[in-house]
Amino acid sequence: MSTRKTPDQLRSQLWFGGDxxxxxxxxxxxxxxGYSAEDFAxxxxxxxxxxxxxxxxxxxxxxxxxxxxxxxxxxxGGFPVELPGMxxxxxxxxxxxxxxxxxxxxxxxxxxxxxxxxxxxLMGGCxxxxxxxxxxAITMNLPAIYLPAxxxxxxxxxxxxxxxxxxxxxxxxxxxxxxxxxxxxxEMEDGIARSAGHCMTMGTASTMTAIAExxxxxxxxxxxxxxxxxxxxxxxxxxxxxxxxxxxxxxxPRDILTEESFRNAIxxxxxxxxxxxxxxxxxxxxxxxxxxxxxxxxxxxSDRTPMIANIRPSGEYLMEDFYxxxxxxxxxxxxxxxxxxxxxxxxxxxxxxxxxxARVCNAEVxxxxxxxxxxxxxxxxxxxxxxxxxxxxxxxxxxxxxxxxTGRAVVFSDYNDLAARIxxxxxxxxxxxxxxxxxxxxxxxxxxxxxxxxxxxxxxxxKGVRDMVRISDAxxxxxxxxxxxxxxxxxxxxxxxxxLVRDGDLIEMDVTARKLHLxxxxxxxxxxxxxxxxPPPRYERGFGALYSSHVxxxxxxxxxxxxxxxxxxxxxxxx
Ligand code: FES
Numbered sequence: 183m184s185t186r187k188t189p190d191q192l193r194s195q196l197w198f199g200g201d202x203x204x205x206x207x208x209x210x211x212x213x214x215x216g217y218s219a220e221d222f223a224x225x226x227x228x229x230x231x232x233x234x235x236x237x238x239x240x241x242x243x244x245x246x247x248x249x250x251x252x253x254x255x256x257x258x259g260g261f262p263v264e265l266p267g268m269x270x271x272x273x274x275x276x277x278x279x280x281x282x283x284x285x286x287x288x289x290x291x292x293x294x295x296x297x298x299x300x301x302x303x304l305m306g307g308c309x310x311x312x313x314x315x316x317x318x319a320i321t322m323n324l325p326a327i328y329l330p331a332x333x334x335x336x337x338x339x340x341x342x343x344x345x346x347x348x349x350x351x352x353x354x355x356x357x358x359x360x361x362x363x364x365x366x367x368x369e370m371e372d373g374i375a376r377s378a379g380h381c382m383t384m385g386t387a388s389t390m391t392a393i394a395e396x397x398x399x400x401x402x403x404x405x406x407x408x409x410x411x412x413x414x415x416x417x418x419x420x421x422x423x424x425x426x427x428x429x430x431x432x433x434x435p436r437d438i439l440t441e442e443s444f445r446n447a448i449x450x451x452x453x454x455x456x457x458x459x460x461x462x463x464x465x466x467x468x469x470x471x472x473x474x475x476x477x478x479x480x481x482x483x484s485d486r487t488p489m490i491a492n493i494r495p496s497g498e499y500l501m502e503d504f505y506x507x508x509x510x511x512x513x514x515x516x517x518x519x520x521x522x523x524x525x526x527x528x529x530x531x532x533x534x535x536x537x538x539x540a541r542v543c544n545a546e547v548x549x550x551x552x553x554x555x556x557x558x559x560x561x562x563x564x565x566x567x568x569x570x571x572x573x574x575x576x577x578x579x580x581x582x583x584x585x586x587x588t589g590r591a592v593v594f595s596d597y598n599d600l601a602a603r604i605x606x607x608x609x610x611x612x613x614x615x616x617x618x619x620x621x622x623x624x625x626x627x628x629x630x631x632x633x634x635x636x637x638x639x640x641x642x643x644x645k646g647v648r649d650m651v652r653i654s655d656a657x658x659x660x661x662x663x664x665x666x667x668x669x670x671x672x673x674x675x676x677x678x679x680x681x682l683v684r685d686g687d688l689i690e691m692d693v694t695a696r697k698l699h700l701x702x703x704x705x706x707x708x709x710x711x712x713x714x715x716x717p718p719p720r721y722e723r724g725f726g727a728l729y730s731s732h733v734x735x736x737x738x739x740x741x742x743x744x745x746x747x748x749x750x751x752x753x754x755x756x757x
Contacts, residue, residue, distance in 0.1 A: 185431070185432065186430045186431060186432075187429065187430050187431075187432055189224035189225075190224075192224070192225075192226055192227075192300050192429070193298070193299065193300050193324070194226070194227040194298040194299065194300050195224075196298070196753075196756050197298035197756060198212075198222065198223070198298060204756060204757060208298065217261075221261060222261040225259055225260050225261040226259075226260045226261065226300040226301055226425075226426050226429035226430070227260070227261050227263060227298050227299055227300050227301075228255045228260045228261065228262050228263070228299075228300065228301050228302065228303060228422070228425050228426060228429070229263055229264075229265050229293065229294060229297065229299040229301070229302040229303070230248050230251050230252065230255075230262055230263065230264045230265065230302070230303045230305065230422075231265050231266075231267040231290055231293065231294075231302055231303070231304050231305060231315060232244050232245075232248045232264055232265070232266055232267060232305045233266075233267045233268065233269045233270065233286070233305055233306050233308075233311045233315070234248070234266070234269060234305070235266075235269035235271070237269065237271055237273075237274050238269040238271045238308060239271060239273050239308075239375070240271065240272070240273075240307055240308035240331055240334070240378070240379060240380040240381070240387065241269070241271075241305070241306075241307065241308060241311075241331055241378075242378045243331070243378035243379070243409055243410070243414075244305055244331070246415070247305065247329070247414070247415060247418045248264050248305065250415040250418040250419045250422070251303050251305070251329065251418050251419065251421055251422040252264070252422060253419050253422060254418070254419035254420060254421060254422020254423040254424075254426075255303075255422040255423070255425065255426055256422075257419075257422070257423055258422065258423040258424075258426035258427065259426060260301075260422075260425070260426035260429070262422065263297075263299075265293050265297070267286060267289055267290055267293065267305075267306075267311075267315065268282060268285055268286040268289050268314070269311075270282045270283060270285075270286050270308065270309075270310045270311050270314060271308050272308050272309045272310070272381075272386075272387075277627060277628055277629050277631060278627055278628070278629030278630060278631035278632070279309065279310050279629075280310060280624075280627075280629045280630050280631070280657065280740065281628060281629030281725075281726075281729055282310065282314075282629075283310040283313055283314045283317075283463075283466075283740075284314070284317075284729070284733070284740075284741060284742050284745075285314075285725065286310065286311065286314030286315060286318065287313075287314045287315075287317035287318040287321075287470075287741075287745075288318065288742075288745075289318065290304070290314065290315050290317070290318025290319055290322070291317075291318035291319075291321045291322045292318075293318075294318070294319065294322040294324055295322055295751065295753070295754065296754060299324060300324065300325070300429045301324055301325035301326065301327075301425045301426070301428055301429040302319060302324060302325070302326040302327075302425070303326075303327055303328075303329050303421050303422065303425050304316065304319055304326055304327070304328045304329060305329045305331070306328070306329075306330070306331065307330050307331025307332065307379070307380040307387055307391055307409075308331065308380050308387055309380075309385070309386040309387050309390065309459065309660075312328070312330070312387070312390035312391055312393075312394055312463070313390060313463035313466060313467055315328065316328060316394060316399060316435075316467055316470075317466055317467060317470045317741070319435055320435045320436065320439060320467065320470040320471050321470050321745070323434050323435055323436050324434065325425060325428040325429050325431075325432065325433055325434050325435075326399070326425075326428075326434075326435055327399065327400065327401070327421050327424060327425045327428065327528045328391075328394045328399040328400045328404075328528075329400070329404070329417075329418055329421045330391035330394060330395070330400055330404055330405045330407075331378075331379055331380050331387075331391070331409055332379050332380070332391075332405075332406075332407045332408050332409035332410075332411070332414050333379050333380055333381070333382035333387070333388055333406075333408055333409065333500075333501035333502065333505075334346070334375060334376065334377045334378060334379030334380065334381070334382050334408070334409055334410075335376050335377040335379070335382065335408060335410065335502055336376075336382060336500045336502050336503075337349065337370075337373055337374040337375065337376060337382070337500075338373045338376065339366075339369055339370045339372075339373040339374070340366075340369065343500065344370060344373060344374045345382065345383040345494040345495070345500050345661065346374065346375065346381035346382055346383050346385065346661055347381055347383055347385055347495075347659050347660075347661025347662065348383045348385075348494045348495040348661045348662070348663065349370070349374065349494075350370075350374065350661075351635060351659075351661070351662055351663070353366075353367065353370060355637070355638060355643055355648065358605075358637070358640050358643055359640070359643040359644055360644065377408075377409065377410045378409045378410055379408060379409025379410065380409070381660075381661055382408075382500045382501040382502060383493065383494045383495060383500060383501070383660075383661045384454055384455055384456060384457070384491060384493040384494065384495065384496065384497075384501070384660065384661075385457055385495075385659060385660035385661035386457040386459040386460070386659070386660035386661075387660075388405075388454075388456075388493075388501050388660075389451060389454065389456035389457040389459070389460045389660055390457075390459075390460060390463060391404075391405035392405050392406075392450055392451075392454055392456065392510050393447045393450065393451055393456070393460060393463075393464065395510050396443075396446050396447045396449075396450040396510070396514065396533075397438070397439060397443050397444070397446070397447045397467075398438045398439070398443055398525055398526060398527030398528060398533065399435065399438065399439075399527075399528060400528065401417060401420055401421060401424065401528065401529065402511055402527070402529065402536040402537075403417075403509055403510065403511040404417050404421075405509075405510050406501065406504055406505045406509025406510045406511070407505060407509070408501070408502055408505055411505070424528065424529070427530075428528060428530075431530060433526075433528070433530060435471070436471055436472070437526065438525075438526050438527060438528065439467075439468075439471040439473075440471075440473075440525065441473055442522040442524070442525050443522075443525040444464065444467075444468050444471075444473060444475060445479070445483065445522065446521045446522055446525055446533065447464060448464065448475075448479065448480055448483045449483055449487050449517065449520050449521060450510070450513070450514060450517075450521075451464070451559075451560070451561070452483055452484045452487035452489060452558075452559025452560055452561065453487055453488065453489055453490050453491060453513060453516075453517050453520075453559070454489070454491040454493065454510075454513065454560070455489045455491055455493065455496035455497065455555065455556070455559075455560035455576075455578050455579075456560055456561070456660070457659075457660025457661075458561055458574045458575075458576050458657065458658060458660065458668055458669070459657055459660055460561070460660075461477070461480055461561060461563075461574055461669070461736075462630075462657070462669065462736055462739055462740055463739070464480075464739075465737070465738060465739035466739030466740060466741040467739075468739075469738075469739055469741055469746055470741075470745075476737075477563040477572045477574075477737055478563070480561060480563055481562060481563045481696065483559065484558055484559030484560070484561055484562055484563075485558055485559070486520070486558075487517070487520060487558070487559040488517075488551050488554035488555075488556065488557055488558065488559075489554055489555045489556040489558070489559055489560050489578055490513060490516060490517065490548060490549040490550070490551060490554045490555060491504065491513055491547075491548060491549075491555070492546060492547050492548070492549055492555050493547075494661070495579050495660075495661055495662060495663040496555065496556070496560055496576070496578040496579045496663070497555050499546075499547045503544070503547045504547055504548070506543065506544065506547075507542060507543050507544035507546075507547035507548045508540065508541055508542045508543045508544070508548060511536070511537065511539075511540045512540050512541055512542045512543070512548055513542075513548050514533070514537055514540060515537045515540025515541065515542070516540075516542055516548060516550065516551060517551060518534070518537060518540075519551075521533060523537070555578070556577075556578045560576055560577075560578045560579075561574055561575070561576050562574065562575055562576075562577055562693055562696065563696065564667060564691070564693070564696050564697060564698040565696060565697070565698065566697050566698040566699040566700070567679060567699055567700055567707065568653070568670065568679050568680060568683070568689065568698045568699060568700040569667075569670045569671060569678075569679070569680075569698050570671075570672070570678075570679065571671035571672055571735065571737045572669070572671050572736075572737045573653075573667050573668065573669055573670040573671065573698055574667070574668050574669050575665070575666065575667050575668065575691075575693060576663075576666075577693050579662070579663035579664065580649060580663070580664055580665035580666070581648070581649040581664075581665060584649060584650070584651050584665035584691075585665070585691075585692075585693040585694070586691070586692050586693065586694065587614075587616075587651050587665070587690075587691050588688060588689065588690040588691075588701075589614045589615050589616040589651060589688070589689060590614070590615055590616065590685075590686050590687070590688060590689075591615070591616050591618045591683050591684070591685060591686065591687045591688075591689050592609065592610065592611045592615045592616070592617050592618065592685060593618045593620065593683055593684060593685050594617070594618065594619050594620065594636075595620055595621065596619075596620060596621040596622070596626075597619070597621075597622060597631075597633055600619055600633075600636060600637075604636070604637055604639050604640075605639060605640040605641075607641060609639055609641075610685075611639050611641075611642065612642070613642055613645070613647045613650060615650065616650070616651045616652070616653060616689045616691075617636045617650060617651070617652040617653070618652075618653050618654070618680070618683050618689075619633060619634070619636055619652070619653070619654035619655075619656060620654070620655070620674040620675075620680055620681060620683070621655075621673075621674055621675050621717075622634070622654050622655055622656035622673075622674075623655035623656065623670070623671075623672075623673025623674065623675055623676075623678075623735075623736070624673060624733045624734070624735060624736060624740050625673060625675045625676055625720065625730050625733060626655065626673055626674060626675025626676075626717075626720075627656065628720045628721070628726065628729065628730060629729075630655070630656055630657050630669075630736065630740065631656055631657070632656065632657050632658050632659045632662075633654065633656040633657075633658075634652070634654045634656040634657055634658035634662075634666050634667075634668040634669075635652070635658045635659065635662040635663075635664050635666050636652040636654065636666070638650055649663075649664050649665055650664075650665065651665045651667070651689075651691055652664065652665065652666045652667065653666075653667040653670060653680070653689065653691075653698070654666075654667070654668060654670065654680075655668075655669065655670040655671070655673035655674055655675075655678065655680055655736070656668060656669075657669060657736075665691075667691060667698060669736035669737070670698075670736075671735045671736045671737045672735050673735060673736070675717060676716075677711070677714055677716060679700065679707065681714055682700075682707060682710040682711060682714060683700060684710075687700060687701065687702060688700075688701035689701070728742075729742075732744055
């Protein structure tokens with residue numbers, strides 16, 4: 183028996199149906215915008231949540247894409263309404279866009295709840311927009327489909343290919359070392375971001391859109407299409423058509439998101455060499471779906487998953503090459519033996535059915551599993567007395583000789599201290615030192631800024647050093663590389679052990695043993711803890727105060743604690 187909804191069962195009918203005074207107002211006000219009853223009566227209302235703004239550089243094509251989604255919604259017999267969502271952008275938002283991921287999640291949830299909406303197309307791509315939009319939509323649990331912005335074209339400079347972020351960090355180090363000058367640097371500024379779309383390395387944006395696809399929340403193949411490829415607007419229109427059907431079928435996010443689909447997503451994350459940020463976002467997304475992902479799961483899946491995407495920063499190519507090689511669909515086809523193929527997706531079909539036509543067109547870009555870029559996944563979780571609740575590192579992006587390393591700490595109390603002293607000729611540092619940055623976590627940063635790839639001191643750069651062990655409670659850009667231990671939890675600002683490290687302490691990192699150890703006695707640790715004084719709150723009012731009071735630590739996904747407790751929020755009464 184069909185379980186399709188009938189028009190009178192649409193949620194939007196609570197607003198538009200019947201003879202009540204309010205229904206009259208809702209219908210007449212819709213007509214105020216020039217629509218007639220034929221446009222909207224008895225049709226699924228589809229919210230297009232658009233994170234476009236004049237400062238969302240990665241989403242500059244979203245104004246026209248929203249129109250292309252609308253075209254699909256009209257074609258399928260729906261009524262499209264565009265609702266602007268918080269345009270969290272990685273480039274300009276300070277102190278850190280991570281502070282505003284939860285803001286977007288709350289906004290998405292409340293936009294969908296408070297308005298006459300039956301289903302949603304979520305338009306995002308720049309790092310935090312993917313988890314923010316999905317977290318809100320999962321909680322509200324109306325039919326929803328994710329429309330990824332797509333990567334921008336390859337960068338180009340002087341005949342060389344440039345990758346977002348990765349080549350900025352690389353050539354910035356060369357500029358500080360004096361091997362390139364202002365002229366070359368200025369030419370790169372013109373060539374590194376050539377089109378609409380998100381960063382085209384395997385940074386957080388490409389990682390999170392790939393995760394959204396693997397979770398089953400996008401159309402198959404959607405996440406790899408370059409933003410300016412004609413296939414992208416065609417995909418947008420297909421999203422519009424499909425969401426209308428999803429409303430009739432009543433196919434909702436929590437029908438799609440299961441423990442197995444999250445295991446698939448972690449497997450894909452490891453196979454693509456995804457951003458370390460993905461761990462935080464995946465924990466938060468799973469929490470919204472009522473699932474508990476602990477860091478051990480990541481480590482276990484990393485251990486059995488080869489990294490086969492040869493994309494910067496862990497590989498050589500860029501997302502445009504990945505698309506031409508078959509994209510994420512081809513990669514998932516290559517690792518199908520590691521996936522649960524029964525997971526349902528927004529198509530209404532299973533992952534296995536979606537992958538039937540998957541094929542790799544360039545085995546150098548998407549490697550076979552028996553010739554991977556790395557035998558194990560891209561992210562590893564460390565524990566020890568310095569990180570009782572965990573820390574992460576991306577070993578595939580680090581110099582191998584640093585993966586077992588013991589060195590003396592050179593400690594910076596915060597980012598300003600780091601900026602003031604890192605290039606000081608008198609800084610007691612050499613290539614065996616371990617650079618430590620404190621007070622850069624979720625509360626202390628605030629917002630856990632991407633400071634975790636601490637710069638190499640200039641005097642060491644000039645000696646040819648390009649990587650060192652660095653430890654912080656910050657995040658790092660997914661486009662970065664280096665032996666950077668990140669997300670140390672609990673963070674130093676709230677008194678985690680990182681707060682107790684002093685210059686000259688011996689720190690041991692052993693990636694194989696998953697170990698991060700501060701070589702001081704327990705008694706000395708207790709003594710330092712007793713001497714530690716809590717710093718004053720970062721904020722006394724506004725969103726900052728709400729954020730600081732309720733954000734959880736990195737190992738718990740940095741979601742707000744109150745979004746995980748209490749009974750479900752009821753639907754609004756409509757009077
Ligand atoms: Fe938007 Fe990198 S700045 S994805």
